[in-house]
Amino acid sequence: MKKPFAITLDPGSSLANKTGTWRTERPVYLDRLPPCNDACPAGENIQGWLYFAESGDYETAWRALTKEDPFPALMGRVCYHPCETACNRAQLDEAVSVHAVERFLGDLALERGWDFPAPQASTGKRVMVVGAGPSGLSAAYHLTLLGHAVTIFEAGPMAGGMMRFGIPKYRLPREVLDAEIARLERLGVEIRLGARVDDLEATLAGGGFDAAFLAVGAHVAKRTNIPARDATKILDAVSVLRGMESGEAPRLGRRVVVYGGGNTALDVARTAKRLGASETVIVYRRTREQMPAHESELQEALDEGVMVRWLNTIAGVDETTFTVEKMALDASGFPQPTGEFETLEADTLILALGQNADLALVAGIDGIAVADGVVSVDERMMTGRAGIFAGGDMVPAERTVTVAIGHGKKAARNVDAYLRGAAYAKPPKHELAAFEKLNTWYYSDAPKTIQPTLDLLRRRSTFEEVTGALDESTALFEARRCLSCGNCFECDNCYGVCPDNAVIKLGPGNRFQFNYDYCKGCGLCVAECPCGAIAMVPEEI
């Protein structure tokens, strides 16, 4: 190149000076595990789908979501969202309302008629699933996508399991449940209703199935021994809630006592209120802090006028007179009787003391072990009998819809591996994107969007859905509150703050790359990355 007089080098000729040799540590891009994803029992990539929702690309967001979980509209309503408990944003202002955005995406998908992608090429393998509850449906979904032919055997008259027969419709409208199950059937899942499996081995062999996934749930109400006269009306919560679905609304009377402290106790108490009970009292033997029910549901029940007697047990019932005994916590936190008694008047007692699984199905099958009323499974969700897997409420785990859906997915992956004669290798977990990894200066304050709730008067008298939906603008706002913990969201901070221009921007969607020829290893990019997606590692010398 011809240069002007006395000029010997090009502009920018310092490029010959490779300052990367100064470095003792190098920055590397990485994806850390967002706390929401870490906490999700269904293994959703929450940060991942929120990323698409933030730009208004709701269909891509919904498709990313349904890679893990086939029921966003449903889960956005009934999941107790452990993701929000774990959310880093809670330490800044309030957690991102993940469930509200999930529900928005789910409802939008139903409105626009988005369907699942076509399954992979058929493997020729057949899998039977017993039980059309959340776990069975989830397993069927994933197995179908993987190319296996799935048939679900459901003993009941309708699919949905506890989502239909346990969760009242003011929390989960049935048209939502029906629509999401219908979409699954359009994918090619066969659901046989009223098809109780009595002889598992015979059904397996007779149907030519290569594997089975059992998810019969836990529907048998636990009883307790309460001295009572015959005239006392004692029901169990599961039967009451099931009766609501089969159109035989039970007669409960004006004054109802519910015995128990779980979510089912609250569901049945709130149902009783809606059926016209003027007084609904929950009797629970421990304290509010010890109650296994979810706090938000307790609050909603209290708002609706449900009363709770903490630290009380029912000692006896004489027609309509209930004798309750006060309890006191001992040093180890267990309730102990105090010998102090009170009475209250009620027409009906509903027991909500938990449920047992009906395991007649596996009785007598070689290798299948039962302990504490549930079926033992290994880390693959497989029972002691090769090819028979189990999940949901019938195996040892927390009993929630979300856990059940997670079991279904996990089992499906292992069933698939089993059918291919391989072992399913779980991808390794990334390091957690803890709050300390973030530089929160770059996020501005934005309080959570509150979902509208139904008027209290109507909540006491109707079964309309209590919690309302976010509209598009509020859902978008909420999605954009995500901090994208541990995963690059292309904010350009690293590209901007490098004093040595040693960060190469690769363009939208392609993130960045370091130019180690010039990176001096100062670490500014790491310090100023808002979401903790860069780490310094020592150079090998």
Place this chain on the structure above:
Amino acid sequence: MSTQPIKFYQTGTFTVGNRLLESSERAVQSNMRRTNSLNSGHRACRGCGEALGARYAIDAVMQATQNRAIAVNATGCLEVFSTPFPETSWQIPWMHSLFGNAAAVASGVAAAMRVKKREHVRVIAQGGDGGTTDIGFGCLSGMFERNDDVLYICYDNEAYMNTGVQRSSATPPAARTATTPAVGKHPGNPFGTGKNVPLIAMAHHIPYVATASIANVRDLEAKVTYAMSLRGARYVHVHVPCPLGWGSEPADTVKVARLAVESGLFPLFEAEHGEITGRYALRRPVPVTDYLKLQRRFGHLFGKNADPAAVAAIQAMADRNIEHFGLLEPTQ
């Protein structure tokens, strides 16, 4: 419910870029085709604030002028680390003469452009605090009072870093430098010394004066871009931490700059014709100790022979700035 305004909370009212914004609304520094006026391979220390500030400012100038700009550089770190003859990191027309005469040379270049009817080619002068507030101060004041068509940018790292951290008139009280060692009864730079050149520039009633920080790139770019929309003498004073001279971690350079702003010690404001027209309201105010403790040049104020009186005096300086510039009043 639908009245909630949608903002870019996650992707940054404060970050450099934002994938959800139109590209015309993003920072110059997020542009894949930014000039990179100061290219890789320069010899600035790890985490150099001045190298960062210079690229931020000059890239914004280049965008604002469609690459028609000439820069005159005073002697100092910026000149030495970028241009050890015959090599240079600059990718723009750039010239260097002496330590003290950058403003005068720039005035001359502007005059030449006027004579040659090439006034669309804009002129920038730049230097460190030594070349600006001390050695080049006479030339700078002359450029201001003649209202020459030059934007002068001072990168203030609060001492002569290039020659080994000697005190300048921009060195803050109590700071340790090679010439104000942390010894004696009142260690470090004495209180009651130094000068505030942005306020002195305002006293010349020139068209535009602004302070900026590398901690707020959008603000810095907006000020430089606005300055380039005006004619006449303009002055932008950019706060640029120096890890070597201040004894801070290279990775903390932006953080230190941010804390200088948020503590009130380095107020961000702009003025036209001698009147304040805008200021940055503190977003997360912090005590000055948050800022001081990250720097070894203030190390003698803490620890075994702590000097709470000196810290209180520095806090009083910050409080005075907050009061004077109204830094706690929300901006519109």
